[in-house]
Amino acid sequence: MNVFALLNIFTGIVAILLGFFAYLKNKRDPVNLSWFLTSLAISIWSFAFAGVVLSERYQSANFWQYLLDASSIWIPVFFFQFVFSLSSKKWNKKIIILSSTVGIIVSLFTFTPYFRIGLTQQLVFRYWVEPGSLYFVSPAIYMIFVILSIGLLIEGLLRTRGAKKLQLKYILLAAIIGFGGGATNFLPQLISIYPIGNYFVIIYAFLITYSIAKHRLMDIRLIVARSVAYTILLILVGSFYAFSTIWIEKIIFGPSNSIGWSQIGFRIILALVVIFSFQPLKKWITKRTDRIFFKQTYDSDELLEQLSHTMGSTIVLIELLYKILNILTHEMKVSRGFFVILKDGHVIDTTQGVGYKKSPRVSIKEIEDISKDGICIYDELEERSHIKNILRRYDASIAIPLKSNNSLSGVLFLGEKSSGDMYSAQDIGIFEILGPEITVAVNNARSYEEIQQFNVVLREEIRKATKDLESANQNLRALDKAKDEFISMASHQLRTPLTAIKGYLSMLLEGDAGEIKKGQHEFVEEAYYGATRMVALINDLLNVSRMETGKFFLEIKEFNITKAVEEELKQLEKTARDKGIKLIFKKTKHINLCADEMKIRQVIMNFTDNAIYYTPEGKVTLKLYDEGDKVCFEVTDSGIGVPKEQQKNLFTKFYRAENARSTRPDGTGLGLFMAKKVIEDHHGEIIFASEEGKGSTFGFRLPKKAKTAKTEDSAPSLGTDISPDTKIDKAIETMDNKIKQGAEKEKVSVN
Incomplete structure (x- = not known):
């Protein structure tokens, strides 16, 4: 077949396929529709040209020439409409009507003898155009549309950037080569020069294909990539089978006009080889073509998982924003973002x-404007759009509003892709998912910062309050000392004269000092009762002071400790679940215990809460079992453990291990101290074992039947040393006893 005709047929096939792909992708888009019409005109022109070259009869060649002449003017007309639509993203009716009218007039003109007299032999072609007197009109109008189209493309190159600029660059290059090569077809009938430029028209097809595949022209890259892959696959499979059946058979079986059973078997084997190798070969070719057409792609699921992990594990706002930008710019090949x-x-x-x-x-104001209409893409906005001007000013290609419940938290701006690709539908889908997730992460980080700032202020206030309390405590100690001295003075100085007064008044009433008159008896009796009331008032004041002292007493009663553990554990389930910690409670049966239920519950809660808090991941196991006359409770975790050299001080007041302080800076160091006091006051023992980095076990062992509880004289307040108030209470009791002893002596003396 004539190479000239073969190239035209190939160009026609590529053009019509690209045109149909674009049209089916988006039938309403002016760019896709105008490109379809351009491709259709090129395809008709190419097939008509091949028909003229291959025709052996004049009538056939003349028919194809009419079709060629009439379609040739529509290539620059539709291409001009395509370039105009690509620049403005909409139809301009005046431009469409005017250019189409010119195309119709020129097409009709090509059927007149003023354009073409007939066909004649020219150079190596059997049939070629014999021009009429006004033949030059069609090439002139052809070139006018070409020049206008190239002018629009150059203008677009100067005012656009990013992926669209690369698209226009390749379209401009394809236009120059394609129309330049096609224009040489006018030369043989004018100056008898071989139309060698027509061979370059094939380059046009490859440039447009590359622009589609590489820079997302009309968003049909996937269709083109798969079409190229399947074309290569069919060529390879077809070539292999044809070569095998024609050439290998000649080598193996020799030349023969008949087909024997051995040749039939050979062809069956070849067919099976083709069948079983088709799928692996398809995968291999698809993988190789994807590496060419989709070099800059990424896995959406992996990207979302990576971002979700980052947003879930990062709570500092600036660090969170930087990590998200770093992932997006690296994985999506984005040049910049903020x-x-x-x-x-x-x-x-x-x-x-x-x-x-x-x-x-x-x-x-600009941030509010840009966040009104969802995701804004630079290449899809009108040229004079206010939003497009904002994106241009910020050197951004896309803006993603960060909204949650109609509340705007911010905007993410991203520049163009480093590869020059436009943002694809896959990218937009990712951003639509990420927008709300980033908003939630940003709000959480901001809340964390506010809490941290509040903690700083709170700590400062606590520090000031503590300082004031220390000062007040010193004053209270002084007052306590004064109170001790006052009570001591009251018990010795007031009580003694009152006793003497009562004794002498009693003697007067009984007549030991002589008989008194009736009116005097009433006065003495009134004074006696007044002194008695004074003594009672002092005793009442001592009792009130005793009540306000506040001592530690155990309220022993029988209760179900199994149920108590379950109820305390239930309160911590949400905390454990939020941290991903598995809580396990191993129990044998319901066990009753005689103890102070409220204080034992506090110990269980303290041990379990500590285990959950100091366990980054893993499980916390609670054990409750019967040891005959004792009950044993243990909490085992897989947390940070306690350094061996610090274990001896763990149950002392205000002490905390170093790794615990770094994990939980706000602890007090009183929990374990108080737990130990509670257990010891119940005549029990603490269970403790730990290994740094592997976990700890905390628990207690208590007798089922309560021993004699500590009295108020022997039991200090929980979690404190014997305070000045306790000393005062002791002093008050001593004074009270002395008062009672004095009263007894008074009674004896009076009797």
Whole structure:
């Protein structure tokens, strides 16, 4: 077959396929529709050209020439409409009507003898155009549309950037080569020069295909990539089978006009080889073509998982923003990006950028404008759009609003891709998922910062309050001392004269000092009763002081400790679940215990809560078992453990291990101290074992039947040393006893 005709047929096939792919992708898009019409005109022109070259009869060649002449003008007309639509993203009816009218007129003109007299032999072609007197009109109009199209492309190159600029560059190059080569077809009938440029038209097809595949022109890259892959696959499989059946058979079986059973068997084997190798070969070719067409792609699920892990594990706002930007720019091959984070929805709080020499200066008004209509893509906005101007000013190609419940938390700006690709439908889908997730992560980080700031303020207030309390405590100690001295003075100085007064008044009433008159008896009796009331008042004051002292007493009663553990454990289930800790309670049966239920519950809660808090991951196991006359409770975790050299001080007041302080800075060091006091006051023992980095076991062993509880004289307050108040209480009791003894002596003396 003639090479000239073969190239035209190939060009026609590629053009019509690309046109149909674009049209089926988006039938309403002016760009896709105008490109389909351009491709259709090129395909008709190419097939008509091949028909002229291959025709052996004049009538056949003349028919194909009419079709060629009429379709040739529509290539630059539709291409001009395509370029115009690509620039404005919409139809301009005046431009469409005017250019189409010119195309119709020129097409009709090609059927007149003014354009073409007939066909004649020219150079190596059997049939070629014999031009009429006004033949030059069609090439002139052809070139006018070409020049207008190239002018629009150059203008677009100067005012666009990113992926669209690369698209226009390859379309411009294809137009120059394609129309330049096609224009040489006018030369033989004018100056008898071989139309060698027509061979370059095939380059046009490859350039347009590359622009589609590499830079997402009309978003049909996947269709083109798969078409190329299947074309290569069919060529390889077909070539292999044809070569095998024709050439290998000649080598193995020799030349023969008949087909024997051995040849039939050989062809069956070849067919089976083709069948079983088709799928692996398809995968191999698809993988290789994807590496060419989708070199910059990524796995959506892996990217979302990586970002979700980052957002879940990072709580510091600036660190969170930087990590998200770093992942997006690295995985999606984005040149740059920056966050604008708002406070209360109307004040710019934080900006964080990657790939910028300095963060862009933004205004709250522009941020509010750009976040009204969802995700904004630079290449899809009108040229004079306010939003497009904002993106241009920030050197960004896309803006993703960060909204939650109609509340704006900020905007994520991203620049163009480093590869020059446009943002694909896959990218937009990722951003639609990420927007709300990033918003939640940002709000959580901001809440954490507010809590941290509140903690700083709270600690400072606590420090000041503690200092004031220390000062007040010193004053209280002084007052306690004064109170001790006053009570001592009251018990010795007031009680003694009152006793003497009562004794002498009693003697007067009984007549030991002589008989008194009736009126005097009433006065003495009134004075006696007044002194008695004074003594009772002092005793009442001593009892009130005793009540306000506040001592530690055990309220022993029988209760179900199994049920108590279950109830305390239930309160901690949510905390454990939030940390991913598995809680296990191993029990044998319901066990009753005589003890102070409330204080034992506090110990169980303290041990279990500590185990959950100091276990980053793993499980916490609770054991409760019967040891005859004793009950044993243990909490075992797989947490940070306690350093061996620090274990001896663990149950002392205010002491905390170093790794515990770094894990939980706000602890007091009183929990284990108080737990130990409670267990010891129940005549029990503490269970403790630990290995740093592997976990700990805390628990207790208590007698089922309560022993004699400590009295108020022997039991100090829980979690404190014997305080000045306790000393005062002791003094008050001593004084009270002395008062009672004095009263007894008074009674004896009176009797």
